[in-house]
Amino acid sequence: MRAVRLLEWHSDPVVTEVDPPEPGHGQVLVRVGGAGVCHSDLHLMREFDRGDMPWNPPFTLGHENAGWVERVGTGVDGPAPGTPVAIYGPWGCGVCQYCLRGVETYCERPEAAPVPRGGAGLGLDGGMAEYLLVPHARHVLPLPEGLDPVLAAPLTDAGLTPYHAVRRSWAKLTPSATAAVIGIGGLGHLAVQIVKATTAARVVAVDTRSEALELARNLGADLAVPPGAGVAERIRDLTDGRGADVVIDCVGTGDTLDLAAAIGRVLGDLTIVGLGGGTLPVSFFSLPYEMSVQTTYWGGRFELIEVLELAARGLLRTEIARYGLDEAVEAYHRLEEGTLTGRAVVTPSAE
DSSP states (O other): OEEEEEOSSSSOOEEEEOOOOOOOTTOEEEEEEEEEOOHHHHHHHHTOOTTSSSOOSOEEOOSSEEEEEEEEOTTOOOOOTTOEEEEOOBOOOSSSHHHHTTOGGGOSOGGGSSSTTOEETBEEOOSSBSEEEESOGGGEEEOOTTOOHHHHGGGGTTTHHHHHHHHTTGGGOOTTOEEEEEOOSTTHHHHHHHHHHHOOOEEEEEOSOHHHHHHHHHTTOSEEEOSSTTHHHHHHHHTTTSOEEEEEESSOOHHHHHHHHHHEEEEEEEEEOOOOOOOOOOOTTTSOTTOEEEEOOSOOHHHHHHHHHHHHTTSOOOOEEEEOGGGHHHHHHHHHHTOOOSEEEEOSSOO
16 A cells, blocks of 8 residues: 655655555554644654654654544454544553543553554554554544544644643633634644634634635634734733733744733733744743643543534534645645645545
8 A cells, every 4th residue: 555654854755655554453444534734744854863752764654544444453342344433643551540531642651552652653654544553442533423534634633732722721711811822724723713612712813824814714713913013912902901811822933932921811821732942931020920831732532522523513624625645745845835724634545
């Protein structure tokens, strides 16, 4: 079968032929309908070196995956072949406290996981291939009725990650509150919708691209503005001088973190989602008093179930551009150039 594989660090992936996998005991083989093109993969291609992670290339890319069950191994009690499914991508040990709670991103026994600190497309073969071998049936979530696997695929990360960030701040997103989303790309355009679908807070969207701001307005943002001189004051004017109760930074550069600190409210939350490499100086006067700052990594399995339900009910709409398997490298190049709006999805065998 064909697969998009990263053969070595500091290189582009290549489309090549590999042997199709066979499911063993407890495993599930999925025919891939969609695999999302994620900015995290660009970090793997451009920045990582041997020793940075407990694993190294070669492996097949693709950690945002959905499709149809093809076959199951012995000992697997469903889902049946033909069932449309989404794949929960982080694969932990399954028995530590966090894994038992469904938060395998923070597995505390990584040495007992299928791959330490990784998962599909992160050390083990991912979904940018005709078939994906999933090591345990608990990672295979049947899709709600009517949800297309191509549309579901990016929700497993680009939807799940901002959902986790927003969900942990629900208590602060009251009807009188304001959430600011910085970066209206693959994750940010979903973050805007998640805030609108799950809270009554106002939403401010910030992006440098006019087309991204227009998308944010169409998705319900109450204010969509470019960064630059006067933007912090404009956001504070919208909030009667208080600032944003919750800031979700989907970029994570020095400039966006500076903006996040400038627009945050006393007792607010700042969640850093983007991997832009910026730093945030912390001192007594550098942040609003008692602003909580946190980073997140994906989300829990139970949260992905909730994300899929929102999408099936029409409350989340993924803006996607479809690419064939042979076009995957082109999709990564467009992502790197910043010319994608929404999320690119590779469709190896979409129906």
